[in-house]
Amino acid sequence: MxxxxxxxxxxxxxxxxxxxxxxxxxxxxxxxxxxxxxxxxxxxxxxxxxxxxxxxxxxxxxxxxxxxxxxxxxxxxxxxxxxxxxxxxxxxxxxxxxxxxxxxxxxxxxxxxxxxxxxxxxxxxxxxxxxxxxxxxxxxxxxxxxxxxxxxxxxxxxxxxAPSAVRARAEALRTFLGLRRDAAAPVLMPHFTGGHLPGLDDCARFADWLAPVFRHARDHGMRMFTHPLTALTTAPDGTLLAGGRAVGAVFRTFVSHGEPPSAGLTALRRALDAGAVRMFTPESTMLLTNKITLAWLWDDLDLLDPADRRLVETHVPRTVRLRPVDRDTLGLAVRDRAGWVLKPANGFGGSGVVVGAAAADADWRTALDHAARQGGHVLQRYVDADRTAMRFVRTADGxxxxxxxxxxxxxxxxxxxxxxxxxxxxxxxxxxxxxxxxxxxxxxxxxxxx
Incomplete structure (x- = not known):
């Protein structure tokens, strides 16, 4: 370090x-x-x-x-x-x-x-x-x-x-949903409960926090508003309703499997199935976040041209899909504990990540065995991250x-x-x-x- x-x-x-x-x-x-x-x-x-x-x-x-x-x-x-x-x-x-x-x-x-x-x-x-x-x-x-x-x-x-990410996202949202800049199209951002944003326990505070997002949406021809995800309903023809208001476009800022099942989530699914609503972004985008895709880059090295191969070898830490039948990989990870990090392939928020260098031998072996049996995990080479000198203030006492x-x-x-x-x-x-x-x-x- x-x-x-x-x-x-x-x-x-x-x-x-x-x-x-x-x-x-x-x-x-x-x-x-x-x-x-x-x-x-x-x-x-x-x-x-x-x-x-x-x-x-x-x-x-x-x-x-x-x-x-x-x-x-x-x-x-x-x-x-x-x-x-x-x-x-x-x-x-x-x-x-x-x-x-x-x-x-x-x-x-x-x-x-x-x-x-x-x-x-x-x-x-x-x-x-x-x-x-x-x-x-x-x-x-x-x-x-x-x-x-x-x-x-x-x-x-x-x-x-750097260029404003809020502004860039608003433009991408409008383009992705196929909305005209001059249409003042209504776009729903559902108020959800799972995560780390301000106001997840209060819809009004949620909207206050998002005021800059709504302002940039207006600049791009959208009238963004919020309504509780759990309170969404559908009309008989599949039209999505937010408090009785018909919705044709949704900006999804939540991870759906992080939300509890609800009639509102079911209503959104029903509207999507009916083709009655467009959503930024569809859940198919989330599939590419799975860390197994990084393992595929290493699996496919021989298929890449020299420049792309160098990019993967230089900039993507070696990532391996963990399978229970792959005893060689498991054995290597046990012997070289400090050189690997165990990660849920589909995890987010750092949940379930085990850094080999920070784990005891017995705990590391247990975590590896459990992950191999459970499936859906990768091993990634440990990165000895650069550090920087920072000053901090403790808010409790200054x-x-x-x-x-x-x-x-x-x-x-x-x-x-x-x-x-x-x-x-x-x-x-x-x-x-x-x-x-x-x-x-x-x-x-x-x-x-x-």
């Missing part, structure tokens, strides 16, 4: 503890940002070179295209892809089995990238319209950039924000602490074009898995150097 090659330019451009203001004032910029409201808040964003950001977007775009190609070699439809992945149909209650595996599935992408010795490593490739962190990244980059402009730091370092922490970079791609940049990083109290649900802090990055 090293800070020598960190992609975060702050320690090279400024003292690690330097901020544009008192640290206790700086952390207030995280007020109201879900995922950044833990016991320790950072006092600054990361600074990433503009050229580095463009390289990450380029690599992300090609990695997504390679994953789609690997899927298309195995499946023509969502039904085929579900079978190839060995996934359970009940995990995708809104899935159209006949949905074709085609380019439009890559309309929304956000990888999880660890840097190792300055080299980008794609540990996950998230594909779905419900990608998390879009608004958080936009809000934080705007707040920090405004502060640094006022103190002169922005002009001194040539700082800018204590200031410095720590060298690992970080994940997540550039958003809508229509395979780069927009915002989400960052998750460790804190003085965070666990080994960099997820907001496991103590990591959600942050953003500003671009340096034009």
């Amino acid at each position: 090293t800070t020598t090659h960190t992609a975060d330019l702050w320690p090279r451009l400024l003292p690690p503890c330097a901020t544009a203001d008192d640290p206790r004032a700086a952390v207030r910029l995280f007020d109201g940002v879900k995922g950044a409201d833990g016991p320790w808040r950072p006092v600054r964003p990361l600074l990433v070179g503009a050229d580095t950001y463009r390289d990450l977007v380029r690599l992300s775009r090609r990695a997504a295209e390679l994953v789609l190609s690997a899927a298309r070699r195995r499946a023509d439809t969502a039904r085929d892809l579900l079978a190839a992945l060995g996934s359970r149909p009940e995990d995708y209650p809104l899935l159209d089995p006949g949905d074709p595996v085609e380019d439009r599935l890559l309309t929304a992408v956000r990888p999880d990238i660890l840097m190792e010795g300055g080299v980008a490593r794609f540990v996950e490739l998230n594909v779905d319209g419900a990608l998390g962190g879009v608004l958080q990244a936009d809000l934080l980059s705007g707040r920090f950039l405004d502060r640094y402009r006022r103190c002169g730091l922005a002009s001194r370092l040539g700082l800018s924000a 204590e200031v602490a410095d720590a060298e922490v690992p970080y994940v970079l997540g550039p958003f791609l809508y229509g395979l074009r780069g927009s915002g940049l989400l960052v998750r990083h460790g804190t003085p109290a965070a666990a080994d898995v960099l997820n907001a649900g496991r103590g990591a802090a959600m942050n953003t990055a500003l671009l340096a150097g034009g």
